[in-house]
Amino acid sequence: AQSVTQLGSHVSVSEGALVLLRCNYSSSVPPYLFWYVQYPNQGLQLLLKYTTGATLVKGINGFEAEFKKSETSFHLTKPSAHMSDAAEYFCAVSDKDSGGYQKVTFGTGTKLQVIP
């Protein structure tokens, strides 16, 4: 089974500073990788996804992530943090279930705090 590991359950950055949320995956086949965001009292919203092609993928709200196969990483970045970015971020990997259909496995999440 595939899995993802998120380093750091809590990350604090100053408003305007670089955001870097780390994610490493384990996979025996080329993975599909995702970042989801969960704002307080809300559901999970897709930020971006990597499937094939360009390894640098851009998502909503100025976030981007780079798939690095050699490092088995898919770190999430944003050049300048906004207060509205405060949320919990989940890295996820997609693999086939026993029925041949894809299911998503989530990391443990990283809570991002943005300090004014």
Place this chain on the structure above:
Amino acid sequence: EPEVTQTPSHQVTQMGQEVILRCVPISNHLYFYWYRQILGQKVEFLVSFYNNEISEKSEIFDDQFSVERPDGSNFTLKIRSTKLEDSAMYFCASSDIEDHSGANVLTFGAGSRLTVL
């Protein structure tokens, strides 16, 4: 933008009671899922559903749990006899057929918070 709708948003129940959580997936989606998130913990897969049958279920999804798509629009999760440890946020998700890259992208609902006393 199409969305997945879940009801109720919050339910409080006594241990041993039956609970049904309801979900209305996006209308043209074919794959349906339930996940749960115990407070402070990771989001965990419970079950996937396709073509009116369970595709896969996790170890969490024991005999106390069941899913149903009773009328072609709703997708329900039933817990027959709730336990304290069932207290969690339950997320429904749905997805379309795989896109051109072969990936399913799940759209999640806002969740139903279940509190078992």
